[in-house]
Amino acid sequence: MAHLLTTVRLFVVVPSALVIAGGAPGGSILPALFVAVAIATDYFDGMVARARGTASPAGMLFDHTSDFLFVTASLAAAAAAGAVPFVLPVLIAVAFTQYVVDSYFLHRHRALRMSRLGRLNGIFYFVPLVVLGLAWLPPVPEGARALLMSLAQVVGWALVLSTLASIVDRALAARDPMPP
Numbered sequence: 001m002a003h004l005l006t007t008v009r010l011f012v013v014v015p016s017a018l019v020i021a022g023g024a025p026g027g028s029i030l031p032a033l034f035v036a037v038a039i040a041t042d043y044f045d046g047m048v049a050r051a052r053g054t055a056s057p058a059g060m061l062f063d064h065t066s067d068f069l070f071v072t073a074s075l076a077a078a079a080a081a082g083a084v085p086f087v088l089p090v091l092i093a094v095a096f097t098q099y100v101v102d103s104y105f106l107h108r109h110r111a112l113r114m115s116r117l118g119r120l121n122g123i124f125y126f127v128p129l130v131v132l133g134l135a136w137l138p139p140v141p142e143g144a145r146a147l148l149m150s151l152a153q154v155v156g157w158a159l160v161l162s163t164l165a166s167i168v169d170r171a172l173a174a175r176d177p178m179p180p
Helices: 002-011 013-021 030-052 057-080 087-106 116-124 127-135 142-175
Strands: none
Touching (some): 002 013, 002 030, 002 057, 013 030, 030 057, 030 127, 057 087, 057 127, 087 142, 127 142
């Protein structure tokens, strides 16, 4: 059941990116709907896996990869539409690659090795998408829409800085030997 929820998130990656890349002209509920589906499935898949006793390192990798694909594709589309900094999805890809390589190859763990800052970033990567989803809803007045679009840019730049900090933090931590 948990994998089914994670798979649902994968199915909204491309439609979300396509709608967001178009800037949801004229207002649309679709960006908000896709983001809501992604957040809900992300929230419940781990909960279901733990409740059923099916949580595993492979499931965690599947979950985090699905999150990565969703936020990176959606934020890349938002960057193409000029709604977030273009460098944000690039840095997310670098940080996720570093996360996987560091966990499985550098430290030879059998599961992903999370960091506190990386976990927070993973959660906050959804924030500009939520803000944009709200901005593009049909009943939002133009002034509020402009304010939300500016907020998405500010949050995007804050995430650029926190992602850079996470990349540096993980690189520095990789130099220290891990406890057994």
